[in-house]
Amino acid sequence: xEGVEQIxxxxxxxxxxxxxxxxxxxxxxxxxxxxxxxxxxFDDYHAFLAEAYPKVHASLKxxxxxxxxxxxxxxxxxxKNPDLPPALFYAHQDVVPxxxxxxxxxxxxPFSGTVADGYIWGRGVLDDKNQIHGILEAAEMKLEEGxxxxxxxxxxxxxxxxxxxxxxxxxxxxxxxxxxxxxxAFVMDESAPLIPGVLPGIPDxxxxxxxxxxxxxxxxxxxxxxxxxxxxxxxxTNIGILAKAITKLEAAQFPYRIHEAVRHQYRxxxxxxxxSRQPMFAAVAFGKEGEMTDLEKEFIAEMATNQVTxxxxxxxxxxxxxxxGIKDNVLxxxxxxxxxFRPMPxxxxxxxxxxxxxxxxxxxxxxxxxxxxxxxxxxxxxDGPGYKALEKTIxxxxxxxxxxxxxxxxxxxxxxxxxxRAFAPDVYTITGIQLDSMKxxxxxxxxxxxxxxxxxxxxxxxxxxxxxxxxxx
Ligand SMILES: [Zn+2]
Numbered sequence: 187x188e189g190v191e192q193i194x195x196x197x198x199x200x201x202x203x204x205x206x207x208x209x210x211x212x213x214x215x216x217x218x219x220x221x222x223x224x225x226x227x228f229d230d231y232h233a234f235l236a237e238a239y240p241k242v243h244a245s246l247k248x249x250x251x252x253x254x255x256x257x258x259x260x261x262x263x264x265x266k267n268p269d270l271p272p273a274l275f276y277a278h279q280d281v282v283p284x285x286x287x288x289x290x291x292x293x294x295x296p297f298s299g300t301v302a303d304g305y306i307w308g309r310g311v312l313d314d315k316n317q318i319h320g321i322l323e324a325a326e327m328k329l330e331e332g333x334x335x336x337x338x339x340x341x342x343x344x345x346x347x348x349x350x351x352x353x354x355x356x357x358x359x360x361x362x363x364x365x366x367x368x369x370x371a372f373v374m375d376e377s378a379p380l381i382p383g384v385l386p387g388i389p390d391x392x393x394x395x396x397x398x399x400x401x402x403x404x405x406x407x408x409x410x411x412x413x414x415x416x417x418x419x420x421x422x423t424n425i426g427i428l429a430k431a432i433t434k435l436e437a438a439q440f441p442y443r444i445h446e447a448v449r450h451q452y453r454x455x456x457x458x459x460x461x462s463r464q465p466m467f468a469a470v471a472f473g474k475e476g477e478m479t480d481l482e483k484e485f486i487a488e489m490a491t492n493q494v495t496x497x498x499x500x501x502x503x504x505x506x507x508x509x510x511g512i513k514d515n516v517l518x519x520x521x522x523x524x525x526x527f528r529p530m531p532x533x534x535x536x537x538x539x540x541x542x543x544x545x546x547x548x549x550x551x552x553x554x555x556x557x558x559x560x561x562x563x564x565x566x567x568x569d570g571p572g573y574k575a576l577e578k579t580i581x582x583x584x585x586x587x588x589x590x591x592x593x594x595x596x597x598x599x600x601x602x603x604x605x606x607r608a609f610a611p612d613v614y615t616i617t618g619i620q621l622d623s624m625k626x627x628x629x630x631x632x633x634x635x636x637x638x639x640x641x642x643x644x645x646x647x648x649x650x651x652x653x654x655x656x657x658x659x
Pocket of ligand 1: 278313314347376599
């Protein structure tokens with residue numbers, strides 16, 4: 187995209203930083219144990235939002251939704267022209283826990299919201315409260331100016347993204363679907379921030395816009411047999427049987443293929459990359475489903491050497507839990523393991539369970555779907571007006587000295603609950619903040635999560651400007 191001029195949006199940075207710092211102090215944690223849920227943290231955070239953004243709360247309709255626990259927020263900003271298809275901004279309130287044994291590695295208390303050395307620190311400041319607050323700061327500024335959007339804008343702030351969004355995002359998507367919204371013109375949610383070197387092998391500053399997300403399913407593999415005394419073990423123990431099954435499953439990887447979103451990615455990025463490799467990237471960019479040229483095979487072989495890029499090529503298999511035994515001289519009567527899969531399109535739960543059953547080839551092991559599984563999503567249009575408005579806004583705020591490209595998201599966030607439905611195919615995912623390096627990105631779920639104060643100002647400007655640009659879709 188050419189000819190986009192960089193602009194500066196003036197924001198009340200001191201006030202905004204103070205509000206984000208306060209936001210971090212509410213420990214809106216999503217624990218794996220769903221009974222361990224701090225309702226007070228969420229209630230207090232909601233009350234704080236109402237106090238911090240008075241104009242938003244006076245002008246927009248606010249609903250508190252979720253099933254069975256209602257802690258997700260849905261704001262509706264009525265457009266001047268309700269006939270236009272609406273747009274939706276998504277972000278999540280919850281944060282991952284801070285493990286006790288990592289506390290001493292933090293330079294600042296994780297829930298203190300400290301502002302120091304030019305950074306705002308704390309759990310959730312990057313993932314994902316800076317996006318909630320960037321959206322609300324921008325809306326408050328717009329309301330102050332008497333601005334109203336052309337199309338209706340929805341803001342959805344989920345409560346349980348970090349555990350897959352079964353109570354929040356999924357329920358809000360149900361509600362909006364039932365209200366008869368036929369199609370969103372634009373949905374935006376978090377994904378990768380702007381970072382130099384975010385894609386292995388490409389050192390340039392890059393803004394990746396997710397256009398498709400993989401699915402999610404976890405299976406429990408269980409071996410129930412007879413336990414007993416370890417002085418007289420049978421030929422095969424439950425642990426041994428299950429371990430063999432896991433080994434066989436890991437050896438039976440799903441085949442590699444090139445997802446449509448990866449082809450789109452190389453249509454945009456290919457020309458920016460090394461010239462000698464252009465033929466290979468072109469083969470990927472313009473390759474056809476169901477055919478595999480030698481150059482595409484070469485590409486796959488290269489991508490498969492890195493675990494990040496390899497995950498873009500197939501349904502992944504990750505053994506994440508293994509439980510058996512409580513004492514050194516007791517044979518446990520059961521052994522269980524949990525395997526998490528991130529499916530490509532077409533790899534439905536049935537296909538995956540069938541694959542596992544054939545791979546382990548052992549009827550003694552039971553297989554159970556224990557997840558709120560979601561399928562791989564639709565692919566958003568990388569040539570459509572929503573994508574273009576997003577790219578234009580990125581270049582207006584961060585300039586032209588960066589690569590902007592669509593990509594295939596190997597993780598996934600709450601918007602998958604929208605993008606897996608017919609009413610929201612065009613979901614674009616990017617976390618609208620600039621990070622200095624991949625090292626900074628480690629704060630995502632890690633220690634020393636922090637963002638730069640000045641960059642946060644640009645985040646607010648980004649949301650301010652995209653709201654403007656969405657008028658012209
Ligand atoms: Zn997140």
